[in-house]
Amino acid sequence: MTVETLDLDDPRPTEIVVEIAGSGICHTDLSVRDGAWPYPLPAVLGHEGAGTVMAIGSAVDAVSVGDRVVLSFGFCGSCPGCLSGNPASCPDAPMINLRGTRADGSVTLSHDGAPVHGLFNSQSSFATHLLTEQRFATRLPDGIPLELAGTLGCGIPTGAGAVLNVLASRPGSTVAIIGLGAVGLAAVAAARFSGCSRIIGVDLNPGRFELARAFGATDVIDAGRDDTVATIHQLVAGGVDGAIEASGAKPALNNAFLSTKPTGTTVLVGAAPIGTHYEIDSVALLSGRTLRGCTMGSANPRVLIPQLARMWQQGLLPIEKMSTTFKLSAIEQALAAAADGSVVKPVLIP
Numbered sequence: 130m131t132v133e134t135l136d137l138d139d140p141r142p143t144e145i146v147v148e149i150a151g152s153g154i155c156h157t158d159l160s161v162r163d164g165a166w167p168y169p170l171p172a173v174l175g176h177e178g179a180g181t182v183m184a185i186g187s188a189v190d191a192v193s194v195g196d197r198v199v200l201s202f203g204f205c206g207s208c209p210g211c212l213s214g215n216p217a218s219c220p221d222a223p224m225i226n227l228r229g230t231r232a233d234g235s236v237t238l239s240h241d242g243a244p245v246h247g248l249f250n251s252q253s254s255f256a257t258h259l260l261t262e263q264r265f266a267t268r269l270p271d272g273i274p275l276e277l278a279g280t281l282g283c284g285i286p287t288g289a290g291a292v293l294n295v296l297a298s299r300p301g302s303t304v305a306i307i308g309l310g311a312v313g314l315a316a317v318a319a320a321r322f323s324g325c326s327r328i329i330g331v332d333l334n335p336g337r338f339e340l341a342r343a344f345g346a347t348d349v350i351d352a353g354r355d356d357t358v359a360t361i362h363q364l365v366a367g368g369v370d371g372a373i374e375a376s377g378a379k380p381a382l383n384n385a386f387l388s389t390k391p392t393g394t395t396v397l398v399g400a401a402p403i404g405t406h407y408e409i410d411s412v413a414l415l416s417g418r419t420l421r422g423c424t425m426g427s428a429n430p431r432v433l434i435p436q437l438a439r440m441w442q443q444g445l446l447p448i449e450k451m452s453t454t455f456k457l458s459a460i461e462q463a464l465a466a467a468a469d470g471s472v473v474k475p476v477l478i479p
């Protein structure tokens with residue numbers, strides 16, 4: 130990664146230019162940097178940006194210059210998945226977010242006239258400014274700190290949406306959350322918001338437990354020391370109603386699955402390396418358990434992001450407790466902190 134001065138296109142009719150106040154670092158940024166996910170180079174990464182609208186195209190009607198916005202991933206906006214409120218299921222979303230250009234093949238960034246690929250996840254927010262389509266911007270309510278609010282665009286809705294939209298936990302129900310990074314902590318917060326009576330957080334890093342309790346965990350398990358499945362069954366006889374696998378570690382999925390009661394549901398949100406095949410206990414599945422995946426919280430960003438902002442206003446989603454800010458020039462240090470887990474959510478301030 131290097132910090133360079135680039136030229137940004139003027140906005141086309143439905144596009145906006147946003148001055149970035151802060152951008153979270155998400156594990157997908159690391160996956161692209163490491164070549165585990167394809168992306169054309171040279172490129173600007175970053176996909177948890179928030180900032181202020183600085184310029185709008187001639188046909189923009191959803192936001193105005195000066196609005197504070199959180200940016201999300203891209204989607205077509207017109208397929209059945211998008212129109213039913215789950216744009217993460219859009220069949221065109223992977224292409225839109227990973228091609229590095231507009232639909233017509235043009236780039237939004239250049240360096241001395243040479244093309245640079247922007248629009249990473251329809252953002253490229255490791256920057257002072259970005260250009261995107263207006264439909265990927267969500268206006269932010271007052272109060273919430275703009276420099277940290279970009280985290281509401283990817284990792285946090287991924288975890289919170291898995292609980293709110295997929296588990297749909299009822300008050301009094303029980304849930305186990307494996308992996309207490311930003312995604313898992315957001316799932317913990319959503320479980321508390323949903324009125325779950327028992328919220329069990331599991332991680333290999335005991336340094337995460339105090340934070341998990343601050344987000345709402347009632348119990349924590351050190352997976353490096355204790356048997357996760359046995360301990361969860363000790364805490365909740367018969368198993369939990371729901372489990373979230375947010376660690377991305379292969380063995381953790383079967384542990385999450387075995388932690389649920391015979392009619393429980395396990396939701397996979399942790400991204401294991403592409404090509405990973407999971408093993409699931411056959412009898413546990415036969416008894417009636419449900420296993421499903423969930424991308425981006427199965428949510429419409431313009432519905433879920435304002436909900437998450439209200440949770441922050443109520444003190445139920447303290448993103449400032451999980452975030453550590455770095456200057457954009459310290460991007461290598463921030464990426465290293467994300468990779469080794471010493472920081473839960475690094476946020477770059479341009």
Ligand SMILES: [Zn+2]
Nearest residue numbers: 155157283284
């Ligand atoms: Zn992400």
Ligand SMILES: [Zn+2]
Nearest residue numbers: 205208211219
């Ligand atoms: Zn679509």
